[in-house]
Amino acid sequence: MNDVFETPPVLEVQHLSYSFRKHRALLDVNFQVQPQSLHGFVGPNGAGKTTTLKVICTLLQPQAGNVRVFGLDVVHDVKEVRRRIGFMPDHFSMYRQMTVFEYLDFFGAAYGLSQVERDRIITDVLTLTDMDGRKDDLINGLSRGMQQRVSLARVLVNDPDLLLLDEPASGLDPRARIELMEILQELRKMGKTIFISSHILSELAELCDSVTIIDRGLIKYSGPMDDLLTDTEEHPAYVLTLREAVDPDPQEQLQALAGVLRVEEVEGKPAWSISFDRAMTDTNNLLRGVLDLGLPVASFTEDRKHLNQAFMDLTERGVRT
């Protein structure tokens, strides 16, 4: 599934495995992240998301397989990898008795930036995160949403090419969440590659170009978001919506059309999801057949699955034991 990509990946995970004693956290994990993309990393609790992120950002050593960031091996080129990534963990890791500026300056110095560079970059990132008016405030006094913005500003202080964000929107109110997503969109436009792990699937569907779904340490899907949300190439599905309900029910007539595999009524409205075999017919012929039936057609659109449904289809029910 990764063969569709042509440009060298920013992040490449190959056959990665990791265990905590007897507990297998990751097993033969493979995926790639393309440059300047926003890649979602989704999985239930305990799926192995944070472990994967910790391996990528050089906190854990892979027990098998390898991970490359910009072609650099995370085990052998530790320092260079650290310079080129920005990591935001899934918790607020703040020095609360510092001001916003001091906090960012502290990390700027930790990345070895000169005072002049730090001043310039911090001013830029504070503007980007809309925190320039609060730069002299103590972090302790900031709201959760503001602290998350400061955390994001901190990630940007060393001007990383790859941002690794672990659940950045968890615990934020809807407004703060939307604003955070807007900032991420802005960053992508600036050429950053963003690898974001999240539970909030609806936002990922709108935001991400590609997605990796992990469950119980195994990769269930990795590739473009569109491919996940549409059915397979061989058996696409379209939704036929009528202006009004008709009598008799047209389901049997639709089922009888050439190449149609399955017809399912959409609950609550006069609409049907029609799945067909592309080897026997195509979309134009199917639409022509529908129109020949004389039905009052309102729309005929590709049936995009909701990310929630795709997620549920790919992952297993129940908790990990």
Place this chain on the structure above:
Amino acid sequence: MNFGMLAPGCPLLVKELTALAARKRTYQVRALYAVLLFAASLAFFWADLDRRTDGDNNPLLILGSGGPMIQTLVYLQFSGIYLFLPAIACTALTAEKERDALSLLFLTRLGPWTILFEKLVSRLIPMFTFLLLSLPLMAFAYSYGGVSQRQIWGAVFMLSVTTVQVGALALMCSAFCRTTVGAFLLTYAIALAIFPGIPLLIDSFVTRLGEDVACAFLGPFVYDVTFSNTGAAIRWGTFGIRMIPLLGSTLIFLFAARRFLVTRAFLLPRHRLRNLLSALDGMFHRFNQNRVTRGVMLLDEGSSLPEIQPVAWRETQRRSLGRFRYLLRIFLAIELPVVAISISIIVSPGGAKSHMWSITAMMTCLWILIALFIAVQSSSLISGERSRQTLDVLLTTPLSGREIVQQKMQGLWRVVWILSACLGTVCLIKMLLLALVNSMGFQYGQLAYSPMRYLVGSVLAMAVYFPLIAWLSMWIGMTAKAATRAMFLSIFVIATWCTVPIIVGYFGVEYLSMGDTARYLTLLSPAGMIRLDESHVVLSVEHLDAHGWIILFINYAVYSMIVGFFRYKCLRHADRNLQRLEDSSIRDRRLLVEELQTVHPQSAL
């Protein structure tokens, strides 16, 4: 272990016991207690039997020696209660507060008294299992004869009463404090004060209280005067009166715990140290506003930003205990009382020996407090970041583990300098007093001790032991998961290292007649040399006169090497201890060495 049968009536107790049974530490502590109890008991038994037979092989001489053995065992168990139970019980309620789970308990049908009772019992049961560990030793002692039933039943009763009393005290502190560390310190502080620190101090220095008053809260005292003398009949009336303070204090602790449980259930962080420093700040500011100084500023720290060492900058500029301004105030706040007390001791009547004893007592207290302070601060430098979840982000920066650790220590070194200066002042006063005593032709202790050797010894002790405590605690803090655990572990390791060789040495001298061999054993403890310097009674006159300087330098040379070892452990594998990938250059170098050692063992060496 199945505690299901208790579930309908005591759900909290069941939960506590189940959690306790599932924890590895429960068994580790129990094993440690058993080892200490058996080792100490058997050593005392052996010494007692040795003394009785006195080289004679007649077995009849040891018949009837079970009574003193039981006495020894009971006193060891009392010591165990006072040492272990506060640490076990002080977490009872603070653990719930730290997990934000106390509010959930209040929402259940459990009332405050039920919560207290179940928590108390859950902590008493492990202590009773510790007490049961002595049954084989009791059987051993009983087989020698001379044990009365009254001794045994009295011991069972008084050990139980003392256990409940100490448990209630720890529970009260746990209800009062917000954190486990606070409860731990408060419990031991109160225990030290009433069992029987303050009464004894009053008895020694203010007015004669008499042992009945001075030891009124002590279970071992009541046991001693009531049950140990098998010859005399028990005076139940006197026994009843003696039980009043014990039972009364237990009830007071429980009622106070009941009150604090509700009133202090949801405390916000108080930052006492920061508040204290702010108060000191205000006080010095007011003092500074006068006609002479007119608010003069000797040092303007401003709001500088990090230049090249960000972690060191944070430790020295953004932490209260790193800033020069606050350190200076802490120095004055400690130094002035220390000098005042020292002068008052010197000018007070009582003679040179009494003066020297008082200054030595003050020195000992200062040493213990400073050692504790450095251990707590150093062990929490990394583990504190880990607990506050700020470490991961720092570890993803290009700063090497070695740099992080070295920079972290910079703030601590400042504090160590300040504390050393306070301790150094007392050393200097004592040295001058020693020189004065010597010049007057008197001697302190067994010999006229060289003031110069005392001064050099004290300086070396500070130069070697403070870094030793700091690096050892840092190493423990780097490997521990939580700050509280790191602090307790550091204190435990240091306390054990300091006391065990001294106890073994004392035992060797007193009971096994090992003489100077046992005395030298005490130098295996870092406190051994300090004890030698301060009290001058550890080694015999001949040894110290002949080899005083050599012993001094060898001792500190060895301990310097140990400091180097712990520093090496902290810095060499800093990345690994901080739990992140090592810099490849360091790792490659090590792999190369390992490879060379495998292929050419001799050339690698």
